[in-house]
Amino acid sequence: MQQTLFDKIWNDHAAQSFDDGSSLIYIDRIFLHERTGSIALSSLQDAGRTPKNPRHVFCTMDHIVDTFPGRGDDTSMPGGTEFIQTTRKLALSAGITLFDLGDPRQGISHVVSSEQGIALPGCTVVCPDSHTCTLGGIGAIATGIGSSDCEHAMATETLRFFKPRQMRVTFTGHLHRWVTAKDMILHLIAAYSAAGGSGFAIEFAGPAIRALEVEGRLTLCNMAVEFSAFTGIIAPDEKVTRYLQNRPYAPSGQCWDSATAYWSTLYSDDEAAFDREIIIDCADIAPTVTWGTSPQHAIAVNGSVPGLDIAQGPELRESMQRSMNYMDVEPGSVLQNLTVQAAFIGSCTNSRLSDLRAAAEILRGRRVAPGVRAICVPGSSQVKQSAEKENLHRVFIDAGFEWRESGCSMCFYAGGEGFAPGDRVITSTNRNFEGRQGPATRSHLASPATVAASAIMGRITDPRKLDPA
Amino acid sequence: MLRANIDTDTIIPSREMKRVSKLGLGEGLFAGWRYLDRGKPTERPNDGFVLNQPAYDGASILLTGDNMGCGSSREHAVWALKDYGIRSIIAPGFGAIFYSNCIRNGLLPVVLEAATIADLAEQITTDPRAAQLEIDVSSCVVKAPDGQAYEFSLEPLYHKMLTQGLDAIDITGKSFPEIEAFKRSDRIKRPWSYLE
CATH class of the missing domain: 3.30.499.10 (Aconitase, domain 3)
Structure with missing residues (x-):
């Protein structure tokens, strides 16, 4: 079987x-x-x-x-x-x-x-x-x-x-x-x-x-x-x-x-049947950022917001239009022209040591753009400790990031700390829902490297542009 | 509310979950959409929001788009809906955790085709007070104002839990001998998974 x-x-x-x-x-x-x-x-x-x-x-x-x-x-x-x-x-x-x-x-x-x-x-x-x-x-x-x-x-x-x-x-x-x-x-x-x-x-x-x-x-x-x-x-x-x-x-x-x-026995047998198969060629994947209020509103960082004509049916068109209004973007808006007021690295998605290392690689020797509030929250006390052993915290602090104790922090807003209304946040978290990071905040989901690059430039930025290599 | 992907953060924002309690959450239901200036002295209802319109006062059935209740697992979303007075939600599809939370709390999730739901919504919008929807849980039928009946499916287990108000832990309690027998053989097969 x-x-x-x-x-x-x-x-x-x-x-x-x-x-x-x-x-x-x-x-x-x-x-x-x-x-x-x-x-x-x-x-x-x-x-x-x-x-x-x-x-x-x-x-x-x-x-x-x-x-x-x-x-x-x-x-x-x-x-x-x-x-x-x-x-x-x-x-x-x-x-x-x-x-x-x-x-x-x-x-x-x-x-x-x-x-x-x-x-x-x-x-x-x-x-x-x-x-x-x-x-x-x-x-x-x-x-x-x-x-x-x-x-x-x-x-x-x-x-x-x-x-x-x-x-x-x-x-x-x-x-x-x-x-x-x-x-x-x-x-x-x-x-x-x-x-x-x-x-x-x-x-x-x-x-x-x-x-x-x-x-x-x-x-x-x-x-x-x-x-x-x-x-x-x-x-x-x-x-x-x-x-x-x-x-x-x-x-x-x-x-x-x-x-x-x-x-060692835990793998799918060669002839095992799946109800559905999807194949994706990694060559087609660019650093990806969301423009809207659903994770499905994601495009290549060097792309622009799609037109409403891609929405299938009136229900999805309404959701898309609402997202654009909320995010203050329109069809054709170029992602990399959007200025950000905040940058967040953390959450259960992207707060582990390798995430902090990737961001630090971009941040090393650079400064966050004026007017950007940048925060790094390690995913655990142990991640924080390991990062500090490698002096990664110095890289973040020297670049102008706040270096925090571990927790979910501003991945979501619960009435305490949050970003300001209208703030555009480039964030390594998992949800870009309305108000997720504070009332009327606009969240753009991305990888830690993209968040770091965007924090430096003060607008959404392709990390490949800041490749230190 | 025929929008796709209404997430549980929207149904009850995290800031509205102020106590370790399941009670009194109705006030925070859809807070981001329902109120203007929430929490400020100028707080007032957002007249544009459907549940604030007098015609939908006392509504107990929600019609929504696909993937209703996606996102966070917070059961508070269901407790808030129930506290507000919502007894059933009709959608083309539900977030899996949200669906299970509905069943556990006696809120009936009904899956119908998107086109059917759009049609129901249109019939209701013409005259919300006169045009009422009726749901018969025992026969799993939604009756439209125009008399048309739509059957929906519900797992017999869920049907029983909803109609008889059965407690899931009590139901599983009957299986304790089977669970103990399973553990005896599992301990031999996967001894490493048992922490001492």
Whole structure:
């Protein structure tokens, strides 16, 4: 029986299958954060229930905590302190592992999850956060869920799912210099729409995927949810094995040997069938930036905003027109003529060490343009520490960037810190929705290199123009 | 609201989720569209927003574009819709997490063709007070003002949960013996995945 990678992991987790086609899928790891994990923990407690296996449940503080140096429980977000303190209290009483403020392991849940070796290949991972699909990058079936489903996962160690259909997206060829995993996923979403992956589990495959380092794979899978997919997944290889070895929660000793033996079976068989196949030639991908308020509104950085005639149907035309009004662009607007007031590097998409290195390569010896507020927020306390060991923080600070403590920070606005109304923000985050980074702010999604280049020039800029090589 | 890709940030902006609670979120529903100068002394309803128009006062069914509820997993989006009084949403398609959150909270997600929804919207717009939509959950039928009936599909499990108000954790509780048996064999197959 020919099986896909997804089939293999799915079948090995089906604790019970029902006549209606659904299955109870055993859940290996549950991750929580203070934003939505707090409500899942409090509801669970109110119902008189406890986590069935607290050793498999982890929690971090990332969404609401401030990222200013010297931060504490007080946050600039109205009501934020309650979220932090309630989460701490509930995590303690539930007996789960908490990476609290001040803990060197603290960071953005989807960054910490792989960094600590909590999410593993061949495992199922859930978190009440849509970007949980990030962990598909190491070969886990990882998916975002609601708070009620999270309670279910904690109380029963399972979730009941109907198996999604399966799609394979194959990336062939080689990436051009300064074209990254972020550009690959934006390119895919632009080509097939923000709903293009709806109902599918998507395996990313092909030579260009194998050529990506683990951190790039995490970036790529992170935005599977912006493609409306159930999740994205990449077959684990020796890069993943090397990445995980000696991580704190990764298996060790005999368990390491049995783990790697199992992981080596995790790939799609040659004749395995997919419900849909997409092939993308990497030669066609340029550094990519969004112009609108959906991730599907993405174009090459050296392009211009498309005309309304590309919208299929009145519904999409209305969405497109509304986006243009909100973003203050029109058909034909040249992206690289748009001046930016802010630049942001961070988020579960692009805040890992390799992201900071790429941005630093552009920033080294340069200064951010006058009038641009530039911020870098490392994805975890450990990423921050590693970056500082390499003196990357000096590069950012010397260029005029703020250098922050780790957290989700201004990837989204929660009433605390945000960019100013009308600000155009070039950002390495994952969502460009209306008001996402502050009321009336205009977000342009891009790779860290493109964000760095744009910060330097004060307008959206192709990083290839500032190539130090 | 026949727009595609209405995301959960739009349904309830993060800044409107002020407490560790599922209650009272209706006020923040669609806050970015529904109010002008939100949070300022000059705050007022945005008269141009459909739910602020007197003809749609008390609306309990939303008609939307494709990929409704995409984006953030926040269940607050569903709690806010319910708190406001929305009982069903009709769309050509839904974000997967949002769909599941609807089922878990007794909000009926109905999938119909985009053209059908556009037709329903047109019938309603002509006279919102007289032209009412009716949804029969037991038979999975939407009745248009012109009398036309449209069937929609719903997994029997979800149908049962919605109509009988069953708790998902209680349902799974019946499977505990199977789950324990699974874990015994899984521990042999994947010992490395169990943390001690």
